[in-house]
Amino acid sequence: MTEKGGESAASTFTGNKALMLEEALIFEIGSTETTGVDFTGTPAESDAAMPAKAYLAGLEREAPIGLPGLSEPEAVRHYTRLSRQNYAIDLGLFPLGSCTMKHNPRLNEKMARLPGFADVHPLQPVDTVQGALEVIHQLAHWLVTLTGMHSVAMSPKAGAHGELCGILAIKAALAARGEDRRVILVPESAHGTNPATAAFAGFAVEDIPATADGRVDTAALKARLGPDVAGVMITNPNTCGLFERDLKEISDAVHAAGGYVYCDGANFNAIVGRVRPGDLGVDAMHINLHKTFSTPHGGGGPGSGPVVLSEALTPYAPLPFVEQRDGRFELVEEETAGEHHAASFGRMVAFHGQMGMFTRALTYILSHGADGLRQVAEDAVLNANYVLRSLEDVLDAPFGGAGPCMHEALFSDANLAEGFSTLDVAKGLIDEGYHPMTVYFPLVVHGAMLVEPTETESKAALDQFVGALRSVAERAKAGDPALKTAPHFAPRSRLDETQAARKPVLVWKDAEPALAAE
Numbered sequence: 380m381t382e383k384g385g386e387s388a389a390s391t392f393t394g395n396k397a398l399m400l401e402e403a404l405i406f407e408i409g410s411t412e413t414t415g416v417d418f419t420g421t422p423a424e425s426d427a428a429m430p431a432k433a434y435l436a437g438l439e440r441e442a443p444i445g446l447p448g449l450s451e452p453e454a455v456r457h458y459t460r461l462s463r464q465n466y467a468i469d470l471g472l473f474p475l476g477s478c479t480m481k482h483n484p485r486l487n488e489k490m491a492r493l494p495g496f497a498d499v500h501p502l503q504p505v506d507t508v509q510g511a512l513e514v515i516h517q518l519a520h521w522l523v524t525l526t527g528m529h530s531v532a533m534s535p536k537a538g539a540h541g542e543l544c545g546i547l548a549i550k551a552a553l554a555a556r557g558e559d560r561r562v563i564l565v566p567e568s569a570h571g572t573n574p575a576t577a578a579f580a581g582f583a584v585e586d587i588p589a590t591a592d593g594r595v596d597t598a599a600l601k602a603r604l605g606p607d608v609a610g611v612m613i614t615n616p617n618t619c620g621l622f623e624r625d626l627k628e629i630s631d632a633v634h635a636a637g638g639y640v641y642c643d644g645a646n647f648n649a650i651v652g653r654v655r656p657g658d659l660g661v662d663a664m665h666i667n668l669h670k671t672f673s674t675p676h677g678g679g680g681p682g683s684g685p686v687v688l689s690e691a692l693t694p695y696a697p698l699p700f701v702e703q704r705d706g707r708f709e710l711v712e713e714e715t716a717g718e719h720h721a722a723s724f725g726r727m728v729a730f731h732g733q734m735g736m737f738t739r740a741l742t743y744i745l746s747h748g749a750d751g752l753r754q755v756a757e758d759a760v761l762n763a764n765y766v767l768r769s770l771e772d773v774l775d776a777p778f779g780g781a782g783p784c785m786h787e788a789l790f791s792d793a794n795l796a797e798g799f800s801t802l803d804v805a806k807g808l809i810d811e812g813y814h815p816m817t818v819y820f821p822l823v824v825h826g827a828m829l830v831e832p833t834e835t836e837s838k839a840a841l842d843q844f845v846g847a848l849r850s851v852a853e854r855a856k857a858g859d860p861a862l863k864t865a866p867h868f869a870p871r872s873r874l875d876e877t878q879a880a881r882k883p884v885l886v887w888k889d890a891e892p893a894l895a896a897e
Contacts, residue, residue: 396868398463399463399868399870400460400463401870402457402460402461402464402870404887405447405449405457406447406887406889408447408449408453408457409447409448409449409453410447410448411443411445411446411447411448412448413448414448415448415449415450415451415453415454445887464870466813466814468480468481468482468483471812471813471840472813472832472836472840472841472843472844473814474813474814474815474816474830474831474832474844475814475816475817475829475831476620476787476788476789476816476817476820476828476829476830476831477570477618477645477646477787477817477820477821477829477831478670478676478817478831479645479646479648479667479669479670479676479786479831479833480676480831480833481673481833481834481835482673482833482835483673483674483675483739484673484742484743484746486742486746487673487674487738487739487740487742487743488739490738490739490742491735491738491739491742493738495510495511496510496511496514496734496735496738497735499511499734501729501730501731505708505709505710509707509708511734512701512708512709512710513708514734514737514738514741515533515701515731515732515734515737516701516702516703516708517741518533518685518737518740518741518744519531519533519685519700519701521741521744522666522685522687523687525651525652525655525752526644526647526655526656526657526661526664526666526687527655527656527657527658528656528657528661528664528687528688528689529657529687529688529689529690529693530687530688530690530693530696530700531685531686531687531688532544532548532685532686532688532696532697532700532727533685533700533701533731533732533737534697534699534726534727534728534730534731534732535665535683535684535685535686535697535727535728535732536682536683536684536727536728536732536733537667537682537683537684538572538643538645538665538667538682538684539572539575539576539684540665540682540684540727541665541666541667541684541685541686542572542573542576542612542641542643542665542684543576543579543580543727544663544665544684544686544696544697544727545641545662545663545664545665545686545688545692546563546576546577546580546582546612546641546663547580547695547697547724548663548686548688548692548695548696548697548724549609549610549639549641549662549663549692550580550581550582550609550724551695551722551723551724552639552691552692552694552695553609553639555695555722558606558637560606560607560608560609560610560637560638561581561582561583561607561609562582562583562584562585562607562608562609563577563582563583563584563585563608563609563610563611563612564585564586564587564600564603564604564608564610564611564612565577565584565585565586565587565611565612565613566586566587566588566589566595566596566600566611566613566614566617567586567587567588567589567822567823568589568593568594568595568614568617568618568619568621568623568821568823569612569613569614569617569618569643570614570618570643570645571820571822572643573612573614573641573643574586574612576612577612582609585603587599587600587603587611589619589823592621592778592780592781592782593617593619593621593777593778593781593789593823594617594619594621594623594624594625594781595613595617595623595625595629597625597628597629600629600632601629601632604632604633604636604638605636606636606637608633608636608637608638609638609639610633610638610639610640610641610662611629611633611638611640611641612641612642612643613626613629613640613641613642613643614642614643614645614646615642615643615646615656615659616646616649616650616785616786617646618820618821618823618829619778619789619821619823619824620763620778620784620785620786620787620788620789620829620831621778621781621782621784621785622649622650622785626642626659626660626661627658627659627660629660630659630660630661631660633660634660639662639663639691639692640660640661640662640663641661641662641663641664642656642659642661642663642664643664643665644656644664644665644666644667644687645665645667645670646670646785646786646787647664647666647667647670647671648670648671648755648756648759648786648833648834649756649759649760649785649786650756650785651671651752651753651755651756652749652750652752652753652754652755652756653753653756653757656687657687657689661689662688662689662691662692663686663687663688663689663692664686664687665684665685665686665687666684666685666686666687667683667684668683668684668685668736668737668739668740669682669683669736671755672739672740672743672744673739673740673743674735674736674739674740674743675736675739682733682736683732683733683736683737683740685732694721694722694723695722695723695724696723696724697723697724697725697726697727698711698712698713698714698723698725698726699711699712699726699731701731710731754834755834756786756834757834758834759785759786759832759833759834760783760784760785760786762832762833762834762836762841763784763785763786763787763788763830763831763832764783764784764788765832765838765841765845766788766830766832766841766844766845767779767784767788767789769841769845769849770788770790770845770848770849770852771790773849773852773853773856774790774791774794774828774848774852775790775791775792775793775794776788776789776790776791777789777790777791777793777824786831786833787829787830787831788829788830788831788832789821789824789827789828789829789830790827790828790829790830791824791825791826791827791828792804792825792826792828792855793825793826794856795852795855795856796855796856796857796858797858798858798863799855799856799858799862799863800826801818801819801826801827801828802818803855803862803863803865804828804848804851804852804855804862805818805828806862806865806866806873807851807854807855807862807865807866808847808848808851809865809866809868809869810865810866810867810868810869811847811848811850811851812847813844813847816828816829816830816831817829817830817831830848832844
């Protein structure tokens with residue numbers, strides 16, 4: 380008897396559990412001695428009409444390649460069964476905190492697939508892509524309008540890429556002033572990519588502590604400002620799901636000291652339509668289009684992280700950018716003296732940005748309108764606070780007393796039974812049919828559990844998730860030993876994740892010869 384998913388495989392002959400189908404490795408399905416396609420015999424060498432070598436165009440196999448031969452149905456079923464073991468936003472609520480996994484409206488997808496958008500090529504003549512350039516120009520206009528900034532760089536391909544864009548613009552601005560400031564201040568409550576980006580750009584990074592209520596210690600930040608500080612990278616709303624109420628005061632202090640303010644705008648979805656970062660003194664901010672404007676997220680796929688810039692940094696922004704002149708859209712790819720980007724630091728990418736994401740994001744903005752975007756932020760915040768207040772009596776909420784949260788609710792494992800941790804809660808949630816929330820992040824909270832329900836979930840969906848998480852949390856507080864071996868109903872039970880990460884088995888080795896030798 381073998382164990383599968385914590386239950387005896389003897390419960391069914393196949394190992395299947397109703398529609399949860401057991402699936403072997405592809406090497407265990409097919410045989411390396413066969414192929415999935417039958418070939419007729421090759422012509423003889425003497426057949427002048429069809430030489431044997433020409434029959435397979437010189438691609439005859441000269442040695443075994445060790446791949447299993449599967450028929451088409453076997454191959455299709457194998458990968459379809461594997462795909463059923465993936466969790467997706469189209470299956471249920473995806474509670475990852477900070478990552479913002481929300482529904483992508485199908486209207487956006489339809490627009491992105493229109494001819495002229497789906498098949499546009501970056502090397503097409505400008506005359507043939509006026510519609511695509513207009514989409515980029517319109518989206519740029521609305522991003523600037525929504526943030527209260529001066530300009531926007533559209534080409535960065537992701538959030539971290541956008542961070543680098545903003546920091547390079549700051550670096551170029553300092554160089555133009557003839558100043559060699561080498562320090563970037565990063566609060567503990569910032570996203571983890573912030574210090575990495577600053578270091579990658581050649582700056583030294585210094586931490587700024589957080590206060591007891593999870594926000595930037597403004598006094599400590601002001602005390603550290605000086606002629607060596609190039610700027611600050613601050614996430615707002617921050618990684619604890621809290622709004623940095625002192626950001627305008629911080630910006631004024633940094634500017635007075637000669638530095639610049641980079642705001643990590645990954646969490647802009649919590650304040651879009653409600654707060655304009657430009658009004659808070661921000662000089663640069665990236666916007667993750669997937670988080671705020673519902674473009675697809677995940678899988679290493681198409682990213683887009685436009686960067687809005689203040690008037691002070693606009694001359695140093697990267698190329699290219701789209702400009703409208705006499706009713707025509709032009710792609711400006713060289714610095715133009717006396718105009719925008721006059722002292723550009725160069726290019727971030729080879730071409731113009733991610734067209735598919737631009738189309739989706741503009742569709743989302745235009746279909747929502749100003750009032751709809753404002754409601755996006757309000758509903759995201761409402762849903763997160765509903766989750767926070769519904770669970771704070773059973774899970775420790777380290778900043779629950781700091782006032783309302785923004786778009787995500789933060790819990791910890793501080794009040795679980797001895798020996799039980801965040802990992803046990805996460806694994807138990809898998810048995811309830813959910814992908815776990817973000818765990819052990821942010822680092823400022825021990826055993827963190829970060830939940831972001833987003834604005835696209837209904838109250839009914841939230842109630843079901845809250846009920847599931849409450850049930851698992853109560854089991855962890857009661858010391859339920861079964862939770863230590865969860866999940867029990869997944870295709871596989873709990874793995875040794877440390878060993879899986881450090882010593883992954885990436886090569887198939889047939890066990891039969893070894894068994895025969897024994």
